[in-house]
Amino acid sequence: MATETKNLHRKGESFIPTHCSYCGMQCGMNVRIDDATGRVVGIEPRYEWPVNQGRLCPKGVTAYQQVEHPDRILRPLIKRDGKFIEASWEEAYDLIERKFKEIAATYGKDAVGVYGGVSMTNEKCYLVGKYARVGLGTKHIDYNGRYCMSSAAGGFNATLGMDRGSTLPWTDLLHSDCFFLAGSNTAECHPTSITWFWRGRDRGAKLIVADPRETPTARIADVHLDLKPGTDSALANGIAHILIKEGYVDNEYVVQRVNGFEDLEKMVGKFTPEYTSWLTGVAQEKIIKAAHIYGKAKKSVVMFARGVEQQRKGVDNVGSYTNLALIRGQIGKFASGVATFTGQGNGQGGREHGQKADLLPGYRKLTDPEAVQYISQVWGIDPAEMPGPGVSAYEMLDSIHQGTVRAMHVICSNPAVSSPNAHHVWKALEKLDFLVVNDFFLSETAEFADVVLPTTTWAEDEGTTTNTEGRVIKINQIRKPAGESKPDWRILSEIATRMGRGKYFKYGNAEEIFNELRVASRGGKADYYGITYEKIEKQQGVFWPCPDLEHPGTPYVYQDSFPTPDGKANLRIVDWQEAGEIQSKEFPEILTTGRVVFHYLSGNQTRRIDFLMEKCPEPYAEMHPEMASKYNLQDGEEVELETRRAKMKLKVRLTKAIRKDTVFVPYHWGKQLSVNQLTNPCLDPVSRMPEFKVCAVRLRKS
Amino acid sequence: MDRVLYLEFERCIGCRACQAACRECGGHDAKERNYVEYIDFMESRQTFPMMCMHCKDPACARVCPANAIQITKDGVVLSAMEEKCIGCRNCTFGCPFGIPKFDFEKNIMYKCDMCYERTSQDISPMCASVCPSEAIRFIGFEEMMELRRKRAQSNLLQGKKPTEQNKWNFVPETFGVYTE
Numbered sequence: 001m002a003t004e005t006k007n008l009h010r011k012g013e014s015f016i017p018t019h020c021s022y023c024g025m026q027c028g029m030n031v032r033i034d035d036a037t038g039r040v041v042g043i044e045p046r047y048e049w050p051v052n053q054g055r056l057c058p059k060g061v062t063a064y065q066q067v068e069h070p071d072r073i074l075r076p077l078i079k080r081d082g083k084f085i086e087a088s089w090e091e092a093y094d095l096i097e098r099k100f101k102e103i104a105a106t107y108g109k110d111a112v113g114v115y116g117g118v119s120m121t122n123e124k125c126y127l128v129g130k131y132a133r134v135g136l137g138t139k140h141i142d143y144n145g146r147y148c149m150s151s152a153a154g155g156f157n158a159t160l161g162m163d164r165g166s167t168l169p170w171t172d173l174l175h176s177d178c179f180f181l182a183g184s185n186t187a188e189c190h191p192t193s194i195t196w197f198w199r200g201r202d203r204g205a206k207l208i209v210a211d212p213r214e215t216p217t218a219r220i221a222d223v224h225l226d227l228k229p230g231t232d233s234a235l236a237n238g239i240a241h242i243l244i245k246e247g248y249v250d251n252e253y254v255v256q257r258v259n260g261f262e263d264l265e266k267m268v269g270k271f272t273p274e275y276t277s278w279l280t281g282v283a284q285e286k287i288i289k290a291a292h293i294y295g296k297a298k299k300s301v302v303m304f305a306r307g308v309e310q311q312r313k314g315v316d317n318v319g320s321y322t323n324l325a326l327i328r329g330q331i332g333k334f335a336s337g338v339a340t341f342t343g344q345g346n347g348q349g350g351r352e353h354g355q356k357a358d359l360l361p362g363y364r365k366l367t368d369p370e371a372v373q374y375i376s377q378v379w380g381i382d383p384a385e386m387p388g389p390g391v392s393a394y395e396m397l398d399s400i401h402q403g404t405v406r407a408m409h410v411i412c413s414n415p416a417v418s419s420p421n422a423h424h425v426w427k428a429l430e431k432l433d434f435l436v437v438n439d440f441f442l443s444e445t446a447e448f449a450d451v452v453l454p455t456t457t458w459a460e461d462e463g464t465t466t467n468t469e470g471r472v473i474k475i476n477q478i479r480k481p482a483g484e485s486k487p488d489w490r491i492l493s494e495i496a497t498r499m500g501r502g503k504y505f506k507y508g509n510a511e512e513i514f515n516e517l518r519v520a521s522r523g524g525k526a527d528y529y530g531i532t533y534e535k536i537e538k539q540q541g542v543f544w545p546c547p548d549l550e551h552p553g554t555p556y557v558y559q560d561s562f563p564t565p566d567g568k569a570n571l572r573i574v575d576w577q578e579a580g581e582i583q584s585k586e587f588p589e590i591l592t593t594g595r596v597v598f599h600y601l602s603g604n605q606t607r608r609i610d611f612l613m614e615k616c617p618e619p620y621a622e623m624h625p626e627m628a629s630k631y632n633l634q635d636g637e638e639v640e641l642e643t644r645r646a647k648m649k650l651k652v653r654l655t656k657a658i659r660k661d662t663v664f665v666p667y668h669w670g671k672q673l674s675v676n677q678l679t680n681p682c683l684d685p686v687s688r689m690p691e692f693k694v695c696a697v698r699l700r701k702s
Numbered sequence: 703m704d705r706v707l708y709l710e711f712e713r714c715i716g717c718r719a720c721q722a723a724c725r726e727c728g729g730h731d732a733k734e735r736n737y738v739e740y741i742d743f744m745e746s747r748q749t750f751p752m753m754c755m756h757c758k759d760p761a762c763a764r765v766c767p768a769n770a771i772q773i774t775k776d777g778v779v780l781s782a783m784e785e786k787c788i789g790c791r792n793c794t795f796g797c798p799f800g801i802p803k804f805d806f807e808k809n810i811m812y813k814c815d816m817c818y819e820r821t822s823q824d825i826s827p828m829c830a831s832v833c834p835s836e837a838i839r840f841i842g843f844e845e846m847m848e849l850r851r852k853r854a855q856s857n858l859l860q861g862k863k864p865t866e867q868n869k870w871n872f873v874p875e876t877f878g879v880y881t882e
Contacts, residue, residue, distance in 0.1 A: 008728075056719055056723070058717055191715060195834060198835055217715075597718075612722075657746055
């Protein structure tokens, strides 16, 4: 490929290199500013960034439009008589201090919950954990990554012993021979990835895609395994069955580096192509062909995303797909391995540093006394003060109904749209005695709030994020904060100070927090100690773990051993289990949800961008014409979808590129347009991930 | 300008980043000048980018009664000149690809100018810069020829035979629109 480093320089403008605000690809981009006013005016491709080489998706191209957007909240808002009124920071902090103290005094410190997010820098994510545990002293902390990456984390921890989303750098994909993508529509959800697959395809690499829809990704596959939603573990077991039977197993690797092969062999024995086909609805020939293609490839990568993870068997699904890479002896080698596509910008880094209910920075466990001892010493608190493990995101929202959580601080998240069983969650948010939301646009969750604190966008603060590869990268400050907005870390420090914990939160800038994070993560699994802002700049990002300042970082993990007690990976032995809700006479079809290329997460950001709204203004119900004709539905007509939880009306969109028993609805809208009114809050027993991807639904022409 | 815009329709993922990026180019007045369409959404999600071909003998310019559509020396067919365009919309009907569009507010035609501000300095146009699937590329003439050869090779390797619909993929580079 011809490399190009030339950019267009316009008169009176300059540009600053940074990364996109959206998904886990964290594409490099240059943001243009007007020299005279200092305002953000556009983008310029960043051709030299290795992961995307200047390429961007439509969200990335328009991301800069958030910064100067007229909808920005520029002053704190306090709700009086049901209406938001602008206030000063002092007034807002006074109210928060009074309410938090009141509630903590009456119901205990745990009655204040903190709900974080991972679309923000490592520094902020780290501080959210510290703010909850040290600033407020509550055990109730969790984050929106629970709905995103928690199953991948659970699956990787159980099988490989560590949760790094990818075992190889993305640039290696160019050299792989086979890609097995399960439950990932990467063309729409991580569009800049698709080039790596195409470049592999140009070299003759094969592509296998498992997805109920023939997505733009599945369209170009050699084999498209059009499975029934919720049957991933059966499909993976079925492939493993053929790999073992046909002698594709790397015996040497399995003996040296893997535990539990005999058990796996026994378990998958019954997953013959006939049985697998009967469970998954995929034709036998396709399963056999996929297994042979995958088995024959010298260098193969198994990749998955929310499609397999957002299920009540999410951890099992991740484990059983990881099994395939393990028995083929692919993990820890060049251009091969296993990876998950991180959904949120900092989904990887944000889950490593103590925002999770049961984790402390550096991927330390809150139940491990040594970890508590170490972190307490870094933070300068008494280990006895450290709150215990809390509960997961959905359970925390649910516990509002029991009165356990009375007040909540939501930071960088929009659970009113992203949580399953939305009506239940909306009632919970209404029931809260006091709700504080940090955001830069008035989100659906913020509308429930008593106080909304204006934060900066990603372009108005600096910090680091960790992309889908595990590469720690630097977000640069483009302009000074708009209006009176402040970065989240400053807001959290100031509230902690009001709560009398100011001595633990003395930060002048983001780098000081990062330096504390480096120490806090030192010796943990996600070790950032050797990463500095300068090193990131110099090396175009640093892959963790990076235990000391001389260490160059670790692009490939597990090359010699796995970070498990015996150094061997553990195969996950999974028997067949139905989804949380299956089709019945009453609810005869399957509902699945997902993303479209034009929107990001709850849509609070992308629904305000003109271009993206022109291209995709509202959700729709995508279905096969054969299903539509059963209900006498035509393209563009309105249909009522009803599950055991709620019903909603949507426009029908017909295509043959979907299973005949499945309806697909994108989830980026709030209120009456939110498909999460219908989704099932059935949780994975390990990761506590709700089952967004499968539920039973009935249709009615309306 | 030694480089050409090279399209591979089958790579298109329908994300429309090229359109979003087109609006970002200076002088494009926040209006896109390229289009992405589904071939037939009922049957498949295949999309394709519809770009200006910058024809050698462009119909849009030929049908313009006011000579408003200029062609640069490196072959880029520009938008109508403001002072010359009479707003007759002949070009929008003349172009077989539907590229020229009409701005009813300003009473003037607008179309792709290959990001002339960029390409005249040998910098990729915005659409080719951002296209996440490399369906749109801005590459050297030699590289383009190489790619055409390779595509023909890999098609033959996979045992495909040229048919009336795709024989273009197989023709030798001496027989094509790009040669004199």
